[in-house]
Amino acid sequence: MTVRKRLWVDPRLCEGHALCLESAPEVFDLSDDDVAECVKQPSDDLWDQVSAAIDACPRGAISLIDDPKGQPVP
Numbered sequence: 001m002t003v004r005k006r007l008w009v010d011p012r013l014c015e016g017h018a019l020c021l022e023s024a025p026e027v028f029d030l031s032d033d034d035v036a037e038c039v040k041q042p043s044d045d046l047w048d049q050v051s052a053a054i055d056a057c058p059r060g061a062i063s064l065i066d067d068p069k070g071q072p073v074p
Contacts, residue, residue: 006067007038007050013061020062023053036061 007027009020016034020027027050029039042050054062 004066004068005064006069007041008063008065009036009038010061010063011035011037013059014057015059015061017058019056019058020053023056024049028053 009028014035016030016036018030018036020036021030024042024046027038027040027042027046028036031037054064
């Protein structure tokens with residue numbers, strides 16, 4: 001069975017450190033309120049960068065959540 005997930009940034013936890021943008025600039029951006037947001041779901045070749053972004057977030061605001069319509073996670 002394929003596990004399907006969706007990348008999500010919790011705006012209540014994000015403090016705008018932007019470390020995720022350094023790790024995966026194709027996937028994350030800062031909103032006008034300086035809160036990180038996922039601007040696109042990562043393709044297979046970006047999972048290493050996304051994993052680094054998740055690990056780099058000092059507030060643990062980035063997570064993969066179950067989503068039956070999401071992408072397969074390697």
